Amino acid sequence: RKEVEQDPGPFNVPEGATVAFNCTYSNSASQSFFWYRQDCRKEPKLLMSVYSSGNEDGRFTAQLNRASQYISLLIRDSKLSDSATYLCVVTVGGYQKVTFGTGTKLQVIP
Amino acid sequence: TAGITQAPTSQILAAGRSMTLRCTQDMRHNAMYWYRQDLGLGLRLIHYSNTAGTTGKGEVPDGYSVSRANTDDFPLTLASAVPSQTSVYFCASSDSYEQFFGPGTRLTVL
Numbered sequence: 267r268k269e270v271e272q273d274p275g276p277f278n279v280p281e282g283a284t285v286a287f288n289c290t291y292s293n294s295a296s297q298s299f300f301w302y303r304q305d306c307r308k309e310p311k312l313l314m315s316v317y318s319s320g321n322e323d324g325r326f327t328a329q330l331n332r333a334s335q336y337i338s339l340l341i342r343d344s345k346l347s348d349s350a351t352y353l354c355v356v357t358v359g360g361y362q363k364v365t366f367g368t369g370t371k372l373q374v375i376p
Numbered sequence: 377t378a379g380i381t382q383a384p385t386s387q388i389l390a391a392g393r394s395m396t397l398r399c400t401q402d403m404r405h406n407a408m409y410w411y412r413q414d415l416g417l418g419l420r421l422i423h424y425s426n427t428a429g430t431t432g433k434g435e436v437p438d439g440y441s442v443s444r445a446n447t448d449d450f451p452l453t454l455a456s457a458v459p460s461q462t463s464v465y466f467c468a469s470s471d472s473y474e475q476f477f478g479p480g481t482r483l484t485v486l
Contacts, residue, residue: 274416298473309466309477310419353418357473364475366411368418 269293270356272367280375283344287370289354290336299330299337300355304369310353313339344374378402380478382467388484389457397452397481399467407470408450409434410442412463413480419466425450457485 272289279285291299299316314321316328316337327340341348354367383398401408410422411434421434425444439461441453450469454461462485468475 300473309479310475311477312474315473364409364421366419368416 269365270354270367272354272370274368274370276371276373278373278375279344281344281346283374284340284342285344285372286338286340287352287354287372288336288338289367289370290334291354291356291365292335293356293358294335296335296356296358298357299328300357301326301328301337301339302353302355302366304351304353306350310366313352341372344372346374346376348372349374380467380469380476382465382478382481384481385479386482386484388486389454391458391485392456395454395457395483397454397465397467397483399450399452399478400448401450401467401469401476401478402448403469403471403476404447405469405471405476406447408444409468409470409475410440410450410452411466411468412436412461413466414463422452422465459485461485 270291301313302310303313304310314323314328316330321328325342329338351369351371353369357364380401406427409424411419413419420436422440423442425431428444428447431442465481467478
């Protein structure tokens with residue numbers, strides 16, 4: 267089983283729709299969780315951290331479910347500019363043990 | 377602020393040749409990383425450095441070497457390139473859990 271698993275997609279959604287991605291992790295000792303965004307042929311950039319209490323930033327909401335070992339990302343009112351690949355990131359025991367998921371591709375359609 | 381720079385942007389290399397990918401950051405971050413990104417496999421850690429003078433092996437270190445003579449620079453060397461090292465290489469740095477990535481080097485080994 268991979269340490270971090272994501273549905274590769276693509277998720278094709280119309281503008282204004284709400285879309286959610288999940289990411290599962292296998293190591294119960296995982297401590298920190300993040301979502302990164304990667305545009306085509308560009309470098310990944312931090313989108314948001316995921317806290318146990320949940321985290322909201324504008325149209326984006328991230329949740330952590332430790333019991334089921336997954337994190338989620340919800341995007342409301344999708345914009346064309348949200349089209350990208352979203353990478354789930356999990357850390358264990360410090361910031362050098364960082365595992366990236368393979369990413370979920372989102373395409374927002376006019 | 378430049379952040380992280382990588383050079384070259386892209387390179388075509390004959391198998392058996394050596395090459396050094398350069399990475400420089402100006403944020404004075406202690407930790408630096410080298411990843412390769414391949415379709416379907418996501419980002420995989422090659423080597424990392426927690427601080428100047430120290431390095432460690434990541435998930436896929438074979439065929440690569442690194443050095444960290446100072447805080448700013450973290451070059452990655454391929455001693456004798458093979459076609460399986462064709463990939464996009466990202467350098468990153470961090471001083472906490474957030475990693476900042478360079479723009480990447482696209483390497484093709486023929």
